[in-house]
Amino acid sequence: MRLAEYGGAVMRVLTEMVKIWRLYPALLVALLLSCVQSVAATPDDSRPEAPESIRVVTDNNYPPFVFHGSDGRIQGLLVDQWRLWEQKTGIRVELTATDWNGALVAMREGRFDVIDTIFKTDERRQWLDFTHPYARLEVPVFFNKEISGITDIESLRGFAVAAKEGDAAVDLLRRHGIDNLLLFHDYEEIVRAAMEHKVNVFVVDKPPALYFLYKYGIQDRFRESDPLYVGQFHRAVSKGNTALLQTVEAGFAQISAAEVKAIERRWYGASISSLIPYRLILPGVALLLLLILVLIGWNQMLKRAVTRRTDDLRLSEERYRLLFNVGSDALLVVDADTQQLINVNEAAIELYGYSREELLALRITDLFSDPREGSRQIVNSGGRLHIPLRYHRKKDGIVFPVDISCSFFELNGRHFRLAAMRDISERMRTEQELRESRRFLGGLIENSGNLIFVKDREGCYTMVNRKWEAVTGLLRENVIGRTDAELFAAGDADQFRHHDLEVMESVQVIEQEETLDAAKGRRTFLSVKFPLFDSDGKVNGICGMVTDLTERRQAEEERERLRDQLSQRRKMESVGRLAGGIAHDFSTMIGIILGHVELALLKIKPDDQLHENLRAIENAARRSADLTRQLLIFARRQNVVPKMLDLNETVAGMLTMLGRLVGKDIEVIWRPGENIWPVWMDPSQIDQIIANLCTNSRDAIADVGRIAIATENVSLSSSFCTGHEGCAAGDFVLLTVADNGCGMDKDVIDMLFEPFYTTKETGHGSGLGLATIYGIVHQNNGFIKVDSKVGQGTTIRVYLPRYVGDGDRREGTEAGGGYPAGQATVLLVEDEPAILGMTREMLEKIGCNVLTATTPAEAVNRAGEYGGTINLLMTDVIMPEMNGWELSRKLQAIQPDLKLLFTSGYSADVIGHHDALEKAVHFIRKPFTLDDLAAKVGEALET
Template sequence: MKFSHCSLVMVVLIILSVAFGVLAEETISSSAPETADQELLQPLPSIIDLGDQNTPARRHHAENQNKPASADAQVICWRQIGLLLAAIFALSALVAGWIFHLHRRITEANRNLREREETFRALSEGSQDVIMRLDRQGRYLYINPIVEKQTGIPAPEFIGKTFEELGFPADLCALWERTLREVVTAKAVRRVEFRLRTGVWIDCLVRPEFDPAGEVKAVIAAARDITERKQAEKERARLEGQLLQAMKMEAVGRLAGGVAHDFNNLLTSIIGNVQLALLDLHPGEPLAGTIGEIGKAADSAVSLTRQLLGFSRKQHIEPRVLDLNELIANLEKILIRLIGEDVALRVIPGKKLGAVKADQGQFEQILVNLAINARDAMPEGGRLLIETANIDLDEEYCRRHTQLQPGKYVVLAVSDSGQGMSEEVKRHLFEPFFTTKPIGQGTGLGLATIYGAVMQAGGAIEVYSEVGDGTTFKIYLPRLGEEAKRKETEAGALNMAAGKEAVLIVEDEELVRGLAIKALSRLGYRVLQAADGQQALAMAEHHEGRIDLLLTDVVMPGMNGKQLAERLRRTHPETKVIFTSGYTENTITHQGVIEPGLHFIGKPYTPQVLAKIVHEVLLDGKATDSSAYAGKENYRN
């Protein structure tokens, strides 16, 4: 009831009280007996003090002195009773109004409190963060229900207990106790991260709760599940590591390619001059044997530079459609001899395996290198498993393996039961010259070469290994729709074909240029020479007659070989061109593959290989890839 309603009731009660007194007076005046006992009523005027003599009550009393005593006394009595009742009713109304007002205030306060409690409960129980309140000793006073999802412990079991009493690990209890002590003593906010036994990572913000005196009476904490964030940070660190590794490998690859280029120039001269010297010697002469040993050493160096070029992805390749099952079957006997009798080889070919496009020689070398590494990892024998399969990689998988793109692949897996590798070894696994083998038992280029070959084929390689649990290499190659074709058998022996055509040799490396001049001059060709592109153009301008062939290095200062060929053909359209280089450049290749219609001879080359390709090009033969022969055949007489 509102206070205004109480006031209205009070007024009504006063009016009723006055009316009651007037009605009583009229009734008494008309019917009261004259002989009433005056003594009985005499005290009434003294009971109700009428105050000043000039008040209306006193005048009324004086005017009625002559009236009968009993009637006058009764009128006064009832009138005073009416006024007294009016005062009592008014006071009661005021008290009732105050009580009702107080009740309304209490009701509103209770309603507001319930609303705040409901709001807090909705926020707390609906929160995905754990909200908790603890006393100074670390006992839980309140905790919201979400805690069960993070810890596996229902919320009611927390109340009144400490971390230790709840059975949390000792190290976590020590961390939590130290954090609470710092919050209470320093009266400051603290943040702490920890991992629960369920594997959930928690980020907890702890702050003090103060009493009116400014002392810490409790601790409030909010804990958030940051497991996903931790996983994302770990994944980001892994991707950053992959990026740094790729950048490092790219830088080392450039270095390796440059070193191989310079070595190939030197080896071209060494091998070529050894071959020319042997042509002038009889096999039985003592000097022939000595020169032959020099040739063998040079051949070993050729193999080393080929591995460097393979790692740097600057090796000239012949990609074609391959069936990996057929390739493995052809190599199986060789692999068995390589790994020895104490290692059991098992091959599981994939059914209906798709074809891939790669260089056959490179992937034969990949299998051989992986088999040798597996053998060395199993000094006491073991098992070697080679598997192939078709596999489709989706976006989710490729997000975790950034070197791959979604699509259809053929996977080649080579697994051994050897010693396995540590994380530190795996981080450096594909770096050139990195090896865990004893000195003299490995160059450290085997896996680096594999890495370069796989990248050059548009694929990816992954390694799974733990110490004591063996190692698995997985090579992913894009799967093709076409079928593999068998490679035709190479032609027979190479011949030193003679000729009389004019050949312009452009080579900035003097040793290589001298070898080519000697080799072609012996065969009857008319040789012109230049050290760079500008000198070659000047010579061609003053040369009278045809220039049948241009043999030019690809990488030269000032003007590269392709630019030279284009400008020379403007004045000598009859000129055919053979490019040569220690490694392939994008000038005439795309990812190591020679552009269609171009002729290329890789360094180091022998006089026999040079003579063969020169002869074929001058006869308008098909483009011949001489790099397949360079360093692979022995042309000594």
């Protein structure tokens, strides 16, 4: 037992000697430097006056020089030296330990007087003055022992190298092009990262590196290179502060070598010789000899065991070869130092396309598609190296992706690694296809026109698409993880949750209609929801695909409304056609009556009683003609002569007449708009619109009131036109007539433009005034909007299209003398015998030579047979066989200088279709008087 204790003590002593011996050179240099400083230091009576205190900053984690103890206070070799310096000099020292980078910054900013534990560099010489060095420190590379090939600073290329921020080693590494640096705040943090396998290579001052490697028990996992450089610890002051530098040097010169040794002994321990128990050496030697004898005997036993194990090893080798070649992965054994391939299996030969001899003649880097990839390695916690993706090259030049796993082992002092290579081309293709499929599906969902969402079993949203965000007005980051009850009104949320539960409980696809008060108003949806299942086949949520039916429903409602409008318009058109047909025939009869009355009046003396009777007949016929004209305007069959008008000028010219029309008790207010656009209309139509509207407003005002007339320019969008019959987007001149009369209810407004509909008493209106306005406005491609409330008055807005032409397209000529009517020959074509005879008599009364025809064919024959010149063709527009325009073409081929005068009760459509008004074609509306006919004939002949 005593010998065992001696042997154990000897081994412990030897171990401690090895540990201390590694630090001994640095300690010896420090002691020698201290002695030199002590001898060299001599009192100087000429020293400048010493300060009362100085501020010193140093590294906070550089054991054994300085570090934080378990109580949080700084301690170490330098702390004791500065405290002794304080005693020797009587100058109070404020010692601060912080991270090294912060210490440099604080010293540069002047927050400290002295900085300790600093290496001298070219950059630091520019702003610091240094003391003599007091410690020599080696700075090697520490690296994981599984990594080979690191010998100097150049071999660090390709590795991630850890270093301490602000350390001189950082500048050195960067000067040599080592840029892949991992910077830490202190040395302990670097070693702790190495322990956690986050760092495999680091450049750290040797004393603290050894201290922390032993502290964390990983000293056997790392090897060190030769020193990259040897640094020396100095103390430094701001550049030019020589007085303080002398004070610091002088203070440390007063510390004796014995005192320095005492401090170092405290932190480095006692010398090795003092630890050796000499009285135990001889028993230990004896024990060692005894052990040698035992080992010799044991060796003989081992030789016999070797013989037995040889066969086992041979069998094991056969098993190894079998396992090595059976695997599906390509296996390569690589010399870690030379990168030479030592052995390969059959899968590797098949994968790379080389023969075994060719592969074994290569290095592992020869298989890389990019040889530079070989220097980038990752070592995991088990000492295994895994590279998830590299690209290798086959013998035929094909480059392919491989997944690599390596394990390291040592045999006969040589370092090897076993690399397993797996071709992952197919896996990468599958992963790429999967990514593309997910990207396509994601794009399909995200850009779908439907609202798509996913909820878990508790109703929390886990996914919504862009359309869902747009319709609900909620952003997905505010939706994911929340329920309907947290997002929507209670009624909507209960509706959604009820339907969701129905889907999950029935485990079926269910289609339902749902509604929601969304950001854009109340919405109606068609929801198709189906259950989602987990890996066990249990329902764990639902997915919904929702179609927004709101616009479709609105479109259906709009379609119904337009259908009603179309029906109403068709009814109005039918009434118009009926009124137009009746008015045309009635106009013909009125024309005959008026013509014969006028001819009769020419034959009777004014004082004859029959003359008065004929005048009464004439007045009644003229009123009937006005009524017929209104019906034709409503039917849009009345001929007009449009021109470019300034609406303000037209209305202003009617104000005096309007004042007499509405009476003194009603005020007419005129509000003309500025820069009003021109319109293209017959001036008489404007007069009819304003007169009828003001008359209607007058009748709606019981006593005193007012009528306001205004104009303005408006530009209408397509959205405004929705719901307004006849409206089209574009520029319009708006004519507004508003009164403060009795107003109308909706039923009256709906019937307002019906012909012969009136709310007035019998004898106070025919019901054609507003119907006439309706016909005029629609004939000119405009529309009307009516707003009225009972007891609050009525506002009627007339929208007339803006005219953008160059001016009045019809430049008429005024009738005048110069062509005696009595010298003119007129070909009169009329299919109504009564009108033919009456018109012939009128033409002869004004002195014309008249040729007559009742059909176009007869007219062509008369023109061909007539030997003289026919000056004027007067023809009805609408006739059997061909219309008046076609007849004029045929006759002008016979008589090239033939003038034209058309007549009709409703000729606007026919003449307008042939662009007759633009070619100075003259027109007289039926019924006409003798004076009207004389004026028109003279005008036509003078053209």
